[in-house]
Amino acid sequence: MVVAMADRCWESTDAAYNRYHDEEWGRPVVDERGLYEKLCLEGFQSGLSWLTILRKREAFRAGFAGFDPEQVATFGDQDVERLLADAGIVRHRGKIEAAIANAHAVLELRAAGRPLPELVWSYRVDGPGPRTSRDWKAKTPGSEALSKDLRKAGFRFVGPTTVYAFMQAAGLADDHVVTCFRRTG
Numbered sequence: 001m002v003v004a005m006a007d008r009c010w011e012s013t014d015a016a017y018n019r020y021h022d023e024e025w026g027r028p029v030v031d032e033r034g035l036y037e038k039l040c041l042e043g044f045q046s047g048l049s050w051l052t053i054l055r056k057r058e059a060f061r062a063g064f065a066g067f068d069p070e071q072v073a074t075f076g077d078q079d080v081e082r083l084l085a086d087a088g089i090v091r092h093r094g095k096i097e098a099a100i101a102n103a104h105a106v107l108e109l110r111a112a113g114r115p116l117p118e119l120v121w122s123y124r125v126d127g128p129g130p131r132t133s134r135d136w137k138a139k140t141p142g143s144e145a146l147s148k149d150l151r152k153a154g155f156r157f158v159g160p161t162t163v164y165a166f167m168q169a170a171g172l173a174d175d176h177v178v179t180c181f182r183r184t185g
Contacts, residue, residue, distance in 0.1 A: 007181045009133055017051050026182060028171035032116050035170060036106050037067035039150075040099045042166040043157030044090045052090070059088025064099060072103035098156035105154035119149060125173040129183050136175055139164045 009025075012018055029035055041060065045053045053060075063086050065071035083089060083096045106116050123146045130136055143164035150158040158166075167173040176183040 007179065009175075009177050009180045009182075012051070014051060016054055020050075020054055022182065025169055026171050026174055026176050029169075030117050030121070032069065032106060032110070033067055035116050035120055036069050036102065037061075038170045039155070039158065039166050040064070040067060040102060042162050042169065043098055043102075044092070044095050045165070046095075046157060046159075046162055048090065056089055059086065063089050069103040069106040072100055073107055075100045075103075095157055101154060101156050102158075105150075109153055119153070120146065120167075120170070120172060123167065123172060125167065129178045129180075130175055131178055133177060135177075136168075137164065140173075142173075143167055 008018070008021055010017075010021060012021075029038055041053050041057065044060070061067060063083050080093065080096055080100070084091050084093060109116050109119060123142050125140070125142055139160035144160040146167070147158050147160040147163040150163065164173070168175045174184055
C-alpha cells in the first residue's frame with residue numbers, strides 16, 4: 001500500500017520506520033509477552049531515538065529470550081554480562097537489569113491475580129484523536145497513575161513519559177492524528 005505523507009502521523013525516509021507506523025504503532029497489544037516487550041523496549045529507548053531501538057529489535061528479542069517473562073526472570077549475573085557485551089542491543093546496565101526486574105514483576109502480577117494486561121488496559125484512553133502531532137503530550141495524568149502502579153508492582157524504567165510512549169505504542173491511547181489512515185475513531 002502506498003500512503004501519502006498527509007495520510008500518516010509522521011513520515012520518514014526509513015521504510016522500517018514507516019512500516020512500524022503503518023503496521024504496529026497504536027495497534028492494541030493485549031497479550032502479556034507483547035506488553036512486556038513493548039514496555040521494556042520503551043525503557044531502552046529512553047534518551048535515544050525510537051529508530052535506534054527499532055533497528056535493534058531482533059537483537060533485543062534474541063538477547064531477551066523473545067521477551068518471555070518466565071525465561072527472562074531466570075536471568076542472573078552471567079546473563080547481564082552477556083547482554084552488556086552484545087553490540088546488537090543498547091548496552092546499559094540499568095536498563096538491562098530493569099528488563100529482568102520487570103520480568104519478575106510480570107510474574108508477580110500474574111501470581112497476585114492481576115496480570116499485566118488487566119492492569120495496563122484499565123488505563124485505556126478513549127476520546128478524540130490529536131489534530132496534529134504537535135498535540136501529542138509527553139505524559140498525561142493516566143500515564144502518571146499507571147507509572148505509579150507499575151513502580152509499586154516492582155517495575156523499573158517506567159516513568160510517566162516512558163509509560164505514555166508505551167501507551168501510544170500498545171494502543172492504550174490511540175494517538176494517530178485525525179487525518180491518519182490508521183486512526184480508528
